[in-house]
Amino acid sequence: xxxxxxxxxxxxxxxxxxxxxxxxxxxxxxxxxxxxxxxxxxxxxxxxxxxxxxxxxxxxxxxxxxxxxxxxxxxxxxxxxxxxxxxxxxxxxxxxxxxxxxxxxxxxxxxxxxxxxxxxxxxxxxxxxxxxxxxxxxxxxxxxxxxxxxxxxxxxxxxxxxxxxxxxxxxxxxxxxxxxxxxxxxxxxxxxxxxxxxxxxxxxxxxxxxxxxxxxxxxxxxxxxxxxxxxxxxxxxxxxxxxxxxxxxxxxxxxxxxxxxxxxxxxxxxxxxxxxxxxxxxxxxxxxxxxxxxxxxxxxxxxxxxxxxxxxxxxxxxxxxxxxxxxxxx
Amino acid sequence: xxxxxxxxxxxxxxxxxxxxxxxxxxxxxxxxxxxxxxxxxxxxxxxxxxxxxxxxxxxxxxxxxxxxxxxxxxxxxxxxxxxxxxxxxxxxxxxxxxxxxxxxxxxxxxxxxxxxxxxxx
Amino acid sequence: xxxxxxxxxxxxxxxxxxxxxxxxxxxxxxxxxxxxxxxxxxxxxxxxxxxxxxxxxxxxxxxxxxxxxxxxxxxxxxxxxxxxxxxxxxxxxxxxxxxxxxxxxxxxxxxxxxxxxxxxxxxxxxxxxxxxxxxxxxxxxxxxxxxxxxx
Numbered sequence: 001x002x003x004x005x006x007x008x009x010x011x012x013x014x015x016x017x018x019x020x021x022x023x024x025x026x027x028x029x030x031x032x033x034x035x036x037x038x039x040x041x042x043x044x045x046x047x048x049x050x051x052x053x054x055x056x057x058x059x060x061x062x063x064x065x066x067x068x069x070x071x072x073x074x075x076x077x078x079x080x081x082x083x084x085x086x087x088x089x090x091x092x093x094x095x096x097x098x099x100x101x102x103x104x105x106x107x108x109x110x111x112x113x114x115x116x117x118x119x120x121x122x123x124x125x126x127x128x129x130x131x132x133x134x135x136x137x138x139x140x141x142x143x144x145x146x147x148x149x150x151x152x153x154x155x156x157x158x159x160x161x162x163x164x165x166x167x168x169x170x171x172x173x174x175x176x177x178x179x180x181x182x183x184x185x186x187x188x189x190x191x192x193x194x195x196x197x198x199x200x201x202x203x204x205x206x207x208x209x210x211x212x213x214x215x216x217x218x219x220x221x222x223x224x225x226x227x228x229x230x231x232x233x234x235x236x237x238x239x240x241x242x243x244x245x246x247x248x249x250x251x252x253x254x255x256x257x258x259x260x261x262x263x264x265x266x267x268x269x270x271x272x273x274x275x276x277x278x279x280x281x282x283x284x285x286x287x288x289x290x291x292x293x294x295x296x297x298x299x300x301x302x303x304x305x306x307x308x309x310x311x312x313x314x315x316x317x318x319x320x321x322x323x324x325x326x327x328x329x330x
Numbered sequence: 331x332x333x334x335x336x337x338x339x340x341x342x343x344x345x346x347x348x349x350x351x352x353x354x355x356x357x358x359x360x361x362x363x364x365x366x367x368x369x370x371x372x373x374x375x376x377x378x379x380x381x382x383x384x385x386x387x388x389x390x391x392x393x394x395x396x397x398x399x400x401x402x403x404x405x406x407x408x409x410x411x412x413x414x415x416x417x418x419x420x421x422x423x424x425x426x427x428x429x430x431x432x433x434x435x436x437x438x439x440x441x442x443x444x445x446x447x448x449x450x451x
Numbered sequence: 452x453x454x455x456x457x458x459x460x461x462x463x464x465x466x467x468x469x470x471x472x473x474x475x476x477x478x479x480x481x482x483x484x485x486x487x488x489x490x491x492x493x494x495x496x497x498x499x500x501x502x503x504x505x506x507x508x509x510x511x512x513x514x515x516x517x518x519x520x521x522x523x524x525x526x527x528x529x530x531x532x533x534x535x536x537x538x539x540x541x542x543x544x545x546x547x548x549x550x551x552x553x554x555x556x557x558x559x560x561x562x563x564x565x566x567x568x569x570x571x572x573x574x575x576x577x578x579x580x581x582x583x584x585x586x587x588x589x590x591x592x593x594x595x596x597x598x599x600x601x602x
Contacts, residue, residue, distance in 0.1 A: 038447075038449075043558065144556075146523070147552070148528050149360050188458070195465065334489055335486050342481050342485025343482030345540060346482070350536035350537070353536055354473055363539070364544070365578075366579075369579050375587070376590070376591055389486070389489035390485040393543075394540050395540055399584065403587045407587075411602045428507075428511050430577065433545060434549070434569065436546065436549075438553065438561075440523050441554050443523055449525060
């Protein structure tokens, strides 16, 4: 489903806050705050993530010079059971809140909804974004963090990061949403939770091709098409799928991935970064700044999410995935 | 004495290689792999073969998780010999209590002392 | 692109586990842990009144104690990433499974967290160990009773 925004909802400001390990990220100079305690001085991971979300929202409101009373909607989600970190952060924020779950695609699904609310005239300022916390996610989806299991080269590292965007009415010189595609759930039968890139790549492919087709565009119409957290192998797979369609390799270089680049070539992170905070902290810091400085004029942000739970995996289900895309122009 | 170290090293290492093959080639999770090895140790114990391995390799056979299955079976069989049917149930933990009790006690102490850390280095 | 074609591409592009290297690392680390175990059991035989047969119990307990320290300081995870089965198969890996789960679930308290989640990972080892021991001993008892084998 492709949405075309008539009123051009703008991204007024962006903020990204991360945990201490993320100072190894190649994007670190774009992050607003890098905290130096992985639990953010709290006694549980989940409370730490709540502080992470609050801090990112505070930074965002400060940058845009707005108060929480000015915010009409807070749209966000995370990966923890029932999304308590985000909901608890919303309790402190005290604004109208809709919790959203699209796994790591929440960074863009929230942005699309914020754009629609703005388009409707229902919102002047909406905060959209997502967050993830490494330790909280590990224990939720995999093993206790100190368990000595060998991760394969296809595994990805969930980042501790939050990224948020302030969405408002069209504003001269600000990046705005031209169109968006709400993805379909795609399942190509992948079932390895240590190989999420392979599960998510078909969803990204499906959403990107739908968007381009409905908008009558080519890949080369964009300065960059940024996927969220496919990782090193997932991005290769996505490019391989486009290569099968006869897309030339120089055009494939327009495709970039946040998770693939996040930690550079550090092999200790295996196939790269992942998590709802991965796409959010890359999109709402690095990509946003590149648009504001005019390096990119037209960008397609595609956040991908693996819609599994530990339960569904243990019950032998495959991993359905989703990708949401938003077309930004400046 | 030096040979006992070498035999322990080789036999223990080989049991781990079997585990690695189960994980890499058999695509099993660590939990499946360890469960399978315990069952294998238990069957070898029942056949009376694991004893030979312990005599030959010492810690090379008692340290891998297979020995857990072997000693559970050993305990059950020893009690069954003395008390018949009832012994199968009652004898099981007679020999192996140390691994489980140590894990429980040190797990508790570990929870008191440490916090989980998500660092990479 | 259909699902089958994608799976073919996925198989080609995804890196395979370096099985030879993983086996070598598992062999070395697993072997070293067992050799350390051998040294610990000699320690108990020489300095305490344990015999070759009974030294196994304190040896296992000592190895699990060492595993607790390594787990708590975050080193067992790194060892596990390097060694794979080499550090998972020795009883220290069983200890690591119990202890890491205990540390992780400390935030839910000692009763609801540590108490109920301690055997989250290692529980299956105990289950299958006990159940297979039960059936093996039962079969042996039956065979002895009908006179096929002797104790």
